[in-house]
Amino acid sequence: MKKIKILPTSHKVNRSFGGTVGLFLFILTVACFMALPMVLIISNSFKPLDELWAFPPKLFPVQPTLRNYSDMMDVMADSLVPFTRYLSNTVFITFAGTLGHIILSSMCAFVFAKKSFPGRKVMFETVVLTLMFNATVTAIPNYLVMAKLGWINTLFSLVVPALASPLGLYLMKQFMEQSIPDALIEASRVDGASQFVIFWRIVMPNVKPAWLTLMLLSVQSLWNIGGTTYIFSDEKKTLAYALHQITTAGIARAGVSAAVSVVLMSVPIGIFLFSQSKIIETMAASGMKD
Template sequence: MTERRSNVLTLAMLALLIYFLLPLFWLFVASTKTIADLFSSFGLWFAGDFSLFTNIRDTVTTDGGVFARWMGNTIFYSVASAGGAALLCALGGYGFAKYRFRGNVPMFALVLGAIMVPTTALAIPTYLLFSKAGMVNTPWAIILPSLVSPFGLYLMRIYAQDAVPDGIIEAARIDGAGEFRIFFQVALRMLAPGIVTVVLFTLVATWNNYFLPLIMLNNPDLYPVTVGLAAWSSQASAGGGTTGAVLSLVITGSFLSIIPLVAAFLLLQRYWQSGLSTGGVKG
C-alpha cells in the first residue's frame, strides 16, 4: 500500500514538473527559431536553423537598444524594492515578535488582513495618492509601493519568534547594547535566512509586476520589461508586415527576462529553503 502511494505521488510530482517546465521549454525553443520557422515548425521542438544568438542581438538592438534599458529599469526597481522591503519586514517582524506593547495583537491582525487584499485593488488608490504627491512617472512610483509587504512582515514575525533567542537579547542588554545595536549586530545575522526568503518573494513580485507600472508610468524610458514587452506585443497584434519580427522580439525578450530570476533562485536556493523550513516548523 505504501509503495503504491509512493508511485502515485511520484507520478503526480512528475506531472506538476512537466506542467511548470513545459512553458519555459517552449519559450526557449521558440527563441531559437527564425521568423519563418516560428510559424511553420512544430512548437515543442527545434527547427533546422538555431537562431538564438541572432534573435538576442535583434532584441537588444531594436529601437536603439531600449530592451536593455527596460531590463536595467527592472533590475533597479526589483533590487531596490526587495532590499528595502526585506529590511522593513525584518524590523517590523522582529518588533512584533520580541516586544510587548499596546496594540500588538490588533496591529498584527491588521497585517494578516492586509495579506488578503489583492494588490491590483490598491493600484488606483495608490495612483491617486502618488499623483497628489507629484511622483507619478518616476521610479519612486514603483519602488515605494513595493516596499510594503504584509506577507513578508508576517513571515519575519513568525521566523523571528524562535530564530532570535530571548536570552541573547537580554545578555546584549546587560552588556549595555542599545536596541538598534542589538538588532543590527546580533539579531540581523540570525534572521538572514528569513530575510533572503522575503528578498526572493519581493524580487519576483516586483519583477513580474505589470499593472502598477502600467498606470504609473507613461515614459517608455522608465518602463520595466513587463510593460515594454507588452508594448511590443501590442504592435504585433496591430498587424502589418512586421508582425512576425515583433513577435519574435517579444518571445526572445520574454526568455531573456526570466534568466535573472532563475539565476537568483539558484544562487539563493540554500538560504531560501532554510528560511521557509525554519519559519514553517517553528511557527
C-alpha cells in the same frame, strides 16, 4: 541557536513499492505539464521564424539561432529612449525597493516578534488581514494617493509602496520568532548593547534565510513591474514595459517575444535556484496559528 530541522532523508515507514511508483508517475505527469510551457519558451527563443510556426509543431529547434536575441537588441537600440535607460530604471527600482523592503520589514518584524509594546498585536493582525485581499481592490484609491503626493510619473510611485509589502513583514516576523531565542537578546541587553546594535549585529546576521526569501519575493514583483498606471514619460519606463512593447507586433515577433520572456524570468528563477534551501527553511516558519 535553535535551528529549524530539515530532515536529511525522508522517513520510510510503511512504504509500498507500488505506491512509490504510482506517485512517481503522477508527479512526472504534472511536472511535464508544468515544465513544457517553460521549455517551449526557451526553445522558441532559439528558433528561426519558419520553425516557430511549423505543422506539426516541433519542441526543439532544428537550426538553433541567436537571431531573436540580436533582434531584441536591435529593436531596443532603435527605440526612442536608449535601452540602457530602461534597464537602469528597472535595476534601480528592483535594488532600492528590495533593499529598503528588507530593512524596513526586518526592523518592524523585530519589535513585533521580540518586544511587547502596546498596540503591537493590533498592528500585526492588520498586516495579516491585508494578506487576505488582492491589491486590485486598492488600485483606484492608490492612484488618488499617488496623485495627492505628486508622485505620478516618478519612480517613487513604484519603489515606495513596495517597501511595505505585507507578505515580507509577515514571513520575517514569523521566522524571527522561531529562530532567535529571547535569551540571546536579553544577554546582549545585559551586556549594554543598544536596541539598534542588537538588531543589526545579533538579529540580522541570524535571519539570513529570511532575507533571501524577502529578496526573492520582492525582486520577482519589481523586476517584472510594468508601471503603466503611474508612469507615462518614456525615459522613466521600465524594462518589462519596453520589452512588452516589442512583443505587441504580434505573430511575426513570436521569437523575439520568447527571448524577452527568457530575459525577464531568468532573474527570479536564478535567485530561487541558488537559495532554494534557505527559502524553504524560512517557509517552515510561515504557518498561521488558529
